[in-house]
Amino acid sequence: QSVLTQPPSASGTPGQRVTISCSGSSSSIGSNTVNWYQQLPGTAPKLLIYSNNQRPSGVPDRFSGSKSGTSASLAISGLQSEDEADYYCAAWDDSLGGHVVFGGGTKLTVL
């Protein structure tokens, strides 16, 4: 069972705005920043959002992240077919000496 909680699935039609939630605890999201990864089918994960809301170079501004308290969200606007992928949130957790926790992943389907 993952320490960060994400919905297992999400969907939207091209052009729509979709959000994916990620819920944690006071020792994880409540105390540290959240990162998001995109995993296209058959490929390695790729950093999508870091430090809650920062986009690495090359990531379209259609992708945005936010954090409030012990929860975070990833928003994708202007949904495109190539956005169909698995999305994972992750954060550092200060408990047990410090460790990384991942969400279980959300499979995004573009209808």
Add this chain to the structure above:
Amino acid sequence: QLQLQESGPGLVKASETLSLTCTVSGGSIDSSNYYWGWIRQPPGKGLEWIGSVYHSAYTYYNPSLKSRVTISIDTSKNHFSLKLSSVTAADTAVYYCARHSRVSSKSLNWFDPWGQGTLVTVSS
């Protein structure tokens, strides 16, 4: 451009030790700003962090795997390695290595970039 490449046996017998190496090219592994991490993904399942190592050899491990994991680093060869002992079928997964950003001495952050991953199957 920094690149990471995993290497090692694709098949390991149950109860034995899984050993993988991640070779870093296009940059030095001897950086004060980064740790170097291992993450795995069982077939059809989500991501699980295994652990991360600093150039000084200081490590952080997943508490649930700590008793079986050793991560080491060789700065002269610009690579780091994973050993996972007493493997079972549950350890069958794609194993990824990645650069792990360091926020402070007590906090790590994002993984970027990632290697392409290598599938390790545990046979009975």
